[in-house]
Amino acid sequence: MSGYYPYGGGEAPAPPPPPEDKGGTALKTVLIGAAIAGVVTVVAGMLIVFNSPAEYGLAGNDRDTLALETQPKTGQPEQALFQAPANVPPPLPQITPAPPMLPSTPVKIVIKRLGINAPIKSVGLAKDGSIEVPPSNNANLAGWYRNMSTPGEVGPAVILGHKDTATRAAVFARLPEIKNGDTIEVKRQDKTTAVFTVGGVEQASKKTFPTQRVYGAQDNAQLHLITCGGTYNRSTGHYTDNVIVYATMTSSYRS
Template sequence: MSGQYYNPYGGAPVPPPPEDKGSTALRTVLIVAAIAGVVTVVAGLLIVLKSPDEYGLASNRDPLTVEAQPDGNASGDPQQALFQAAPDVPPPLPEIKPAPPMLPSTPVRIVIKRLGINAPIKSVGLAKNGTIEVPPADNPNLAGWYRNMSTPGEAGPAVLLGHKDTRTRSAVFNRLPELRHGDTIEVKRQDRTTAVFTVGGIEQASKATFPTQRVYGPQDNAQLHLITCGGTYNRNTGHYTDNVIVYATMTSSYRS
């Protein structure tokens, strides 16, 4: 029905109301003004986004370069999954047959070529509070061998400890989490032999649930367990929340 509106309440159709020319002109002006406003806003945003520094919108955080990504892996390969198991589960072993254990001999130096580590080893015992002593912080490139356990290359677990960092710089075991299954670690001994260990796995464990049995429990073959700090640094206690533990098994040896 051209020119008529249907009356929903019944009866005959009703004619449309007369056209208000003034209202039509006002609507046209408002629509044009709205379109012009949108165009102005979009143009302003484009200008700001092209020069964020000039408008105080630049990020205060510098982007990480590829070489500095948290996993330390610039090649893009997936990061190795950390070993996870109940505390009484044996340590992970490499896919290489363990070498026969050697006679005891005090360790003097640890070398991890992949991480650029070449550090002297100091003998440490127990502190007054019953925990294992750590090497002095004033010598960040120093590892500690817990002398109440096996020597590296001897049957059983040999335990070496090292700082992750100090108040001013990184320390000897800072890059331990970068080790991978199958990497090798060399420990030079006082008897002029070098024990070569192959990494079986790496674990990050809370200090509140430290896997004591896995780290210090008896083993038939010669193992090397490296321990350093990890997790989050607690400024209230002055300590990290976790430990990073590397499990390695002796797979060969040679005379220096």
């Protein structure tokens, strides 16, 4: 396409012819000769290597290989979820339980590795007989079921929390990431803190909830955390499963 001047009329003039080549032929001859010499040198070197492969570390039986088991790992395996019949007791951590404490209402739960630091509200039973859940308008709020033990007292203490709300992640959104051996701290009204060690994590269908394992009597102080898991069912507005964390009190201190 022909061009146009920016500020005038008419077509732009044709570009001037290239200058006459002076000495170009001689230069081309020199470059071609150098290229041919380079190719000859490379081919000669390859022939020498191929005739004596062992001397250059290319013999098949002499090459070092990295064993499969020493290859770098791309990721760590996920922790296996606890699985057992509903009448099997909760899993215990590999540590001796601490002696139970006197009852005291919980006020805050802290799981440092997951970034959880949340106040606790006392909850009871709803009209349909199910346990109340904390109000969804406060995403960072957990609920302690007051009809069971207090955290640190002998028996199971149960704390519930939402996984998410209609608009954002909630207090127990990261609970499925918890690992065996992680610690959970529950600060109590009497200025003491009960420290629990995780012994197992279970994902159970809400249709086959392990009632006895979660709420059954225990000889030591336990903490059971519950949130939603599995697939969200849009027709019912609920998740299909529950994620349950089983932890045992292994120490305590005064706040």
